[in-house]
Amino acid sequence: MISGKLLSQAIISGANNICNQKNAVDELNVFPVPDGDTGTNMSMTISAGKRALEQLEEDDAGKVAQACASALLRGARGNSGVILSLLFRGFAKGLKGKEEASAQDLAEALSIGVENAYKAVMNPTEGTILTVARVAAEHAMQEAQQVNDPVVVFEAITHWAEEALNQTPEMLPVLKKAGVVDAGGKGLLVIFEGMLSVLKDGKMVDAKSPEKARVNVAANPVAEYEGEITFTYCTEFIVDKKKDAKDALKLRAYLETIGDCVVVVDDDSIIKVHVHTDHPGKALEEGLTFGALINMKIENMREQHAAKQKEVEQTRQNHEYVKVDPEMEYGFVAVAAGEGLHALFTDLGVNCVVSGGQTMNPSTDDILSAIHSVPAKTVFVLPNNKNIIMAAEQAVSLADRRVCVLQTRTIPQGLSAMLAFDPDEAFEENRVNMTKALDSVQTGNITFAARDSDFDGHNIKKGEILAMDNGKLAYVEKDIDKALYKLVKSLTKKSDGSFVTVIYGIDVTDEQAEQARKMLENKFSGYEINLISGGQPVYYYIVSVE
Template structure:
């Protein structure tokens, strides 16, 4: 039943992830709390779909492990911690009564609060804590787990309604806390099973497709190793040549022949050990296009490896320090690569990578110690979770909140220094960077005393909205005016995927004229989504 409860909770948050996303406080396009919580829970749901004949404690442990690996964003990490503490509270439990359930919920809250350095009330933490406390009060009077859980959900809703009074930013925006709302959707999905025996269905249910066990195949069974495909464009002068002769040649020198023709072309597929000979014979009938040759023995090895993907492969250390960085945009990724970043994890605003994504990148990095640069405030907690559960390599998480901070940190790296010395220098470099972000408003809002209408262009600096106009260029210029002071020496402008190169060059010229006598201005095609411009001032 606990297994089904978690699956139902995962399905329910998937159903309602967009309404949770819409509760985002700021009008910037970063409303991904619902998505992060859904992806975190779906990791557990997928894992539990394969589980049978496990007791409650074992189910809770599987859930905790899966949510931790799949945790995305701060909300996803906190959710995983709630389940981690919950699992510890149910260790060695075959079944759960009301008291055990309430105590385990309390363990979950304690684990989440312990991991968050500065807990903020009026968030998912408050909703989880107060509802768990009330559940324990019910359990002391009545040991029925259904009544305990019903009270948990009831109180969670009451606390959620009060969150705007606890956090002024929520009240100003006229919303309740998004993480708390997401938690209630999960609780409601779980309650559906406990109370009614009904698993809430996934939004788009799919049958579990059977997968071949490629690990059980032997490459020696592959008689013809090369899968060869091509198209012959018939030469009309060769129409006297009978294509049937080519079919017979293919079948006598290979297998799995697919041969289709019309007046102008012949489409060929064949498995053979001499693909060059197949192509050479085909050339007698016309010129070739769309040629593809694949080694099926290699493909089998890759498939078998994928089937065993749960077995981690950790790169042997070849150097003392390596780097993993999160990046969105080909240009920014190229800069990070040039600065000797070993592995780049794709992600950023609205697309937070999971703890497992970060761990896999760390595993691939051939270094004794791996520095991780999250480059987004909502990815730092996932990186810190990776740091806690990684056993084979030492991880140092640098708290980079923006791409420019990550780049500045990399510029401060000195391979002749120790891990500790580099960490100190790179942290200092982060402090010397100012980051400006130019994006658009996804909704009407009143933020930082500014009335903002949907579609307007907004500039963010230091976590606050510094400029609002109807023009990308004007917003960028106003933002730079606020960011540049006498201490500034360098400015880098990364322009995004939605900005034309000529528009970016015009902004570069304007800023060079305005600031060129005081600082060096550089333009870089960042290619990032979401933000028209990312502006770095050092």
Template sequence: MENLKINGQDFCNMLKNASNKLEEEKDYVNSLNVFPVPDGDTGTNMSMTFKAAVSEVDGLDNEDIGEIGKKLAKGALMGARGNSGVILSQIFRGIAKGLEGKKEATVTDIKESIVQGSIFAYKAVMRPTEGTILTIIRAAAEGVKTSTAQNVTTLFEEICNNCEAMLQKTPEMLPQLKQAKVVDAGGMGLLILFKGMHQALKEELKVELNTEVLQNKTYEMPSSQTEINTEDIKFGYCTEFMILSCKVDTEAFKNYLEQRGDSIVVVGLDDMVKVHVHTNDPGEIISKALTFGELSKLKIENMREQHRSLLGIDEEKAIEKIETVNKEPIKKYGFVTVGRGEGIKAIFEDLGVDVVIEGGQTMNPSTQDIVNSINKINAETVFILPNNKNIIMAANQAVELVEDKRVVVIPTKTIPQGVTAITMFNSEDDANQNFDIMSEAIGNVISGSVTYAVKDTEQDGKIISEGDILGILEKDIKQVGKDVYAVCEELIKDMINEDSEIITLFYGEDCDKNKVDELVEKLEEKYPDMDIQCFDGKQPLYYFITAVE
């Protein structure tokens, strides 16, 4: 049917049909996702995002189209999941902007809304990548600018054709797609939505929104997914939240996030700002966001864990495990770890540790301290990360004193080993599998520290005076000097080998932040091919705790 205009009822039917179609095809879209779990499953994220948006306008058929667009945009922003969902929410925020104040929409209005959808999507992303959903909405926008369509139905047919033609070119834009012989998942999701909107118009459909989760189709994940190493994920935590404030400088906050992660999206709507970032320190970013206002819809996901699950976990068995855990009054796993410094504590808590015992060097917790901490956790199995060779025996002893739950000690001897161990934890694996994986992982961590000498001595031919700065590699003193930052730089050099990929620094409470930043800049220049991570550990006694992996 030819439509010279569309009203609120037409628009609602288009949106509901689009949502239903994407729900039906979400598993197919998921199967195209060859990237190492950027935000989970692209199809699922987009479908849940769009369904949340359309739920906000379901039943508003008699409203003006501009008002429906506004409520749709707000629903999409609040319901956005993952990178693809956030970008999708911005596309429809732009579409809503183009329809703003309209009772009905003409061909000219729809053209403007699609153009705005492209503009909003590109503005939301710090470093746009072509060959993605961004390219598809741009193709739609460029197409409507030159379209001679006289009615909305024909215009949407052209939009679908332009998007599909561009989608077929995405493998030439992204090598990962070409290697896997697939098109971009996010772009396919957007095309499905536009096709659903077109179908509703063309066939004059009266649509009910499907609120059930459909599982009608099964698709195999492309084999290229298994060719991506978990270690290749540079920033391990997908972090999303809403800032409930109208005082956020979004551009300044984007710049702040750029120094701490990637896949950054910061978008605002009225008195809310949606934030999405991949980072290795969710706590730091959340703390910064709290300076602007109250937070809502907070979600942190371990992408390395998700990726491991994709590589080896049987889906049906995983679902059975999740359902079993949900029925039980206690959780399956808990964690106790040991560390000193508010920053160190915050890092472990962000990684899911239940109890952080204050302790470490010069402050070893007792067996009773460890037992008390275990007893605080309502879990079937509790893992202990001692993070110090002098605490491992006490931890093993605690195992024998706890009767109502299983206790497993991962023999971590340093803070970096503890961080790596819990990062490798997979909630879908059993305790024995996790023990093996985590124990193996800590063997790949080279740990060091920078502290000071408390007395005059000589060791390994090195003359050491009280107050000297010491660079310690595992248990050997490798560097002796007067300057904390110079010693740390030389220690890092001693720690690196041909297989090294990541340098991690936890700086202590006595460090000068400006000098720490200068050190990081030197390391980035010196080791351009390595990932340099730096965290404020706030630990006493040790200027730096270092790790190379």
């Protein structure tokens, strides 16, 4: 039998294991776009459970499982984090009222968790974390019928999770082509392995010192997760190559000796450079040996990170609980990153904007706190990112007021939904109209490749410009304006609308944005081009056609 204390130690060990290996799990993500990576989301989710267990003095297995599940539910981030929390919620249901857990209890508890997770996903895909959990649970049930040893059953869980993980490339061609296994499944296996280390050998996986922060190339560094920043200055510049310029690989080799996160992308006339270093002057000097420098930018990441942490803390403090006002029918919560987008949603009537988005997936508890800060009888939630929708939906059952999560997957969809709201209409009428509005928007964005990738027929190099057409990779370019033109051309072909809205991010200057607007006006004379400063990280441009 497994006591509550042993179960608690096992879960903490599993949390430590995924935290130690989160970067390795992140690197398994096939999609080259910078996002709220799987390993990071899973580690942050289960860390919420770890903190709860470290404060719990309890030797009842059922109560330990319940405390962990409650913390994971609130701390869930991203789709992988939500699925992980659902697995543990089922685990808690299976162990409810049990002081100790038997082999059969463990197998049944995991099976309940798998059932919960499958029900929560609208279109479950095999070859993912769901498959890994399901196969492990099925074999655990078989093993529990043969032996009455919970450690043997958990060994079976871990073994068959690994077997299923190794089969994921055969189920999903995109994994096979990239030569990787599913990231979510790998994260789950890492957690199981950490738990087994305690249950079988009595050895707790220790938490290592925080991994060095992987600051996204060309993205706003303050949008990163907590961690140590190795080098202080984010340094970017473009070299206008001279005729006899050396091979750009030599510039890359030098920069790697003075920093990290090095990206060097060159063509016939220019070299685009990005590096994190403590010696930006040396980087610029070396760049000069290849040609003239233009568009130089140096930012102190430590300063920006500290400012962002302060902003996040202030935002949390502002989300104070407020009782429902019987006179207030409707309220709104939206997720967005960037001062311009915050102001835009506020101007449209959003009561509370949660800082977050791509690379910054807020937790269920973050969204719940925002909901409870809006004193309306009904609160509409606009996640504005497909990786935040599930976390938002988990807040519905926790809130003390009616909550409606609209399936907004992009910022333009969220804006269109707000514009379709009518305060004089009934709830159901508004829900339908806002959903119709968001579904009618053609959305695209311009970002950068966070990693080298062979994806969807494109051989992509880290740092190259990516144009996303309604969530799908459409174009890979070296020039942002060229990518923007191709994207708008593609979006306008799919829409009967005549309004093109271009929201530019923090890494685009006002002058660059205005130049892009003029280019679009010349190329698309029949459309009205609206330019908005969003201040968002990660995306150079967010585009919509309506």
